[in-house]
């Protein structure tokens with residue numbers, strides 16, 4: 001029943017640089033002070049955009065896409081799509097602008113599980129998986145990276161992905177229109193990876209909801225474990241406001257018993273920010289999650 | 291960060307306040323539901339340095355809360371329909387309370403019930419627990435089907451309920467009111483007469499936000515409670531109205547982000563303040579409010595927070611004076627619906643003025 005002692009901090013950060021990354025995406029490098037613990041792949045940061053620069057009021061959750069140690073802190077990389085008031089304001093911040101960072105938050109991908117890690121990325125969902133690929137490569141682990149998008153132009157971060165798999169993993173591309181890799185979805189790309197009974201695969205996925213639901217189905221049919229990075233609207237990001245519930249499946253309820261650590265949620269709902277954002281896909285009720 | 295060495299050379303501001311039987315080292319508390327059960331933020335906020343920690347409202351049974359979507363950002367604020375998700379009385383007592391005690395916090399436990407009987411059972415169970423300095427009765431949750439703000443917005447019900455609760459604890463009893471009522475002042479009077487030690491003004495305002503694409507509420511419920519800086523001017527008025535209506539201390543809540551915000555509430559008569567939504571943006575917000583408040587008062591040579599309190603209470607009435615009341619009295623209402631004689635019992639002698647706290651000593 002013990003909950004890991006929270007290690008997050010809110011620290012000052014400065015935009016080091018920002019650039020267009022293709023197909024409307026942005027890559028942000030944020031320099032943060034040393035009090036921030038290095039995040040793990042799949043964990044996220046609450047970015048507080050200065051109020052004079054934005055109509056956004058609450059911080060915005062963002063997955064960490066890369067981490068580089070600096071002498072006096074960390075350089076965090078984020079890959080994001082400006083879609084609304086907060087992310088547009090973020091995109092307009094020049095180098096040197098201050099952005100407070102709260103994190104690292106949540107629980108990341110359990111990359112240490114036995115089996116071959118199969119990273120499945122859809123669109124901007126590639127962000128935390130770039131970080132996962134980098135970690136696996138650094139550990140000398142072999143892995144597969146499946147990356148799918150609408151078309152070639154939307155395979156944003158493809159060069160990054162290539163660099164990270166070099167030598168250690170294999171990259172499998174898929175596009176809806178066949179302009180890169182196989183024509184079809186990442187799930188069809190998954191079909192082509194024949195699971196080897198002697199060496200089970202463990203899926204780590206991030207992408208649009210429909211993709212994650214399809215991956216969850218695929219994995220359930222084949223008795224493969226799939227870890228999925230979920231999103232929810234959030235306020236605090238730390239388990240306090242109870243604003244980010246995701247419905248548990250019957251298995252999820254049983255797995256947690258009747259009294260899950262309260263920071264993580266309750267019997268019916270898991271909190272996306274503390275128990276997630278990465279979940280075992282079987283523990284969520286996909287019918288009840290939009 | 292605080293710099294104790296520099297501070298110790300400067301004259302200290304006496305920030306201590308008394309709320310009924312509670313002696314608080316300063317007037318900054320965390321608002322219920324925005325600081326968890328206290329321990330979630332304890333690694334970044336030393337709890338003993340706060341005036342007090344008001345815990346998430348607990349109910350007799352655990353509550354799973356409302357389905358998603360539970361929150362929606364709005365201009366300068368947020369709507370929530372959490373639905374009082376909480377661990378319930380038993381777990382609160384066996385798990386949360388010991389932890390919070392060990393952290394050295396001044397604990398104010400928020401309790402909520404659908405009936406007076408439920409509140410009695412809760413207070414009966416917790417009233418004698420060591421280490422709880424006070425109880426805030428949540429008479430104002432906008433997000434539950436039964437026992438919410440609407441049910442409790444009846445002066446007689448509040449007064450009778452508080453009279454039943456009063457004997458159950460020697461700790462302070464705070465009555466937390468909804469702003470969505472005809473007269474916060476009238477409800478505050480009812481709380482005072484029922485035996486409450488203080489009134490908290492106010493909880494969230496009922497609001498809506500739509501998703502036009504789906505032509506439905508952004509939330510899983512049609513309405514939610516609005517909090518954050520968007521509500522500050524409204525909350526300030528409600529707080530002022532309550533402070534003018536009663537002699538017991540009023541605790542201001544609604545949109546406080548900074549020390550200056552807090553000082554506004556205290557200037558219109560609040561004895562203390564609560565920091566809510568601000569903690570979601572900066573977990574150390576309550577501490578920052580405290581530091582800014584102290585710095586502002588020190589700069590102006592105000593030695594005691596008591597000297598600040600009520601210093602800007604309007605003397606003339608910008609809002610409708612109740613024609614039914616004797617002239618010169620300080621209690622004001624915006625619109626009066628209930629003219630029962632019981633209400634008038636709250637009217638005090640004109641000698642009392644300026645939101646001074648009367649229970650001191």
Ligand SMILES: Cc1cc2nc3c(=O)[nH]c(=O)nc-3n(C[C@H](O)[C@H](O)[C@H](O)COP(=O)(O)OP(=O)(O)OC[C@H]3O[C@@H](n4cnc5c(N)ncnc54)[C@H](O)[C@@H]3O)c2cc1C
Pocket residue numbers: 044056058059060061062063064078079080081082083084085086087088124127128230231232233234277362363
């Ligand atoms: C754990 C986590 C990791 C994320 N990682 C990334 C990432 O790496 N790259 C990226 O581009 N985006 C990511 N997002 C989504 C990102 O947080 C939203 O796109 C962003 O909050 C939208 O803010 P806005 O002000 O631009 O949009 P608005 O639509 O103006 O936002 C209004 C409100 O809706 C919320 N909201 C809108 N869309 C989402 C969403 N998809 N998820 C959660 N809240 C939303 C906002 O937080 C805000 O409260 C992540 C979300 C979560 C929960």
Ligand SMILES: Cc1cc2nc3c(=O)[nH]c(=O)nc-3n(C[C@H](O)[C@H](O)[C@H](O)COP(=O)(O)O)c2cc1C
Pocket residue numbers: 241242243321322323324346347370372374400428466492493494516517518519521543544545546564565566567568
């Ligand atoms: C997410 C959320 C949950 C809340 N939960 C409670 C609660 O359980 N009990 C309660 O009395 N007030 C609750 N409130 C109201 C706050 O305590 C506070 O009175 C209100 O938000 C106004 O203050 P603020 O603008 O500083 O947040 C909640 C507010 C929010 C935003």
Ligand code: FES
Pocket residue numbers: 233234235236237238239240241242243244271272273274
């Ligand atoms: S965002 Fe506040 S509990 Fe998850």
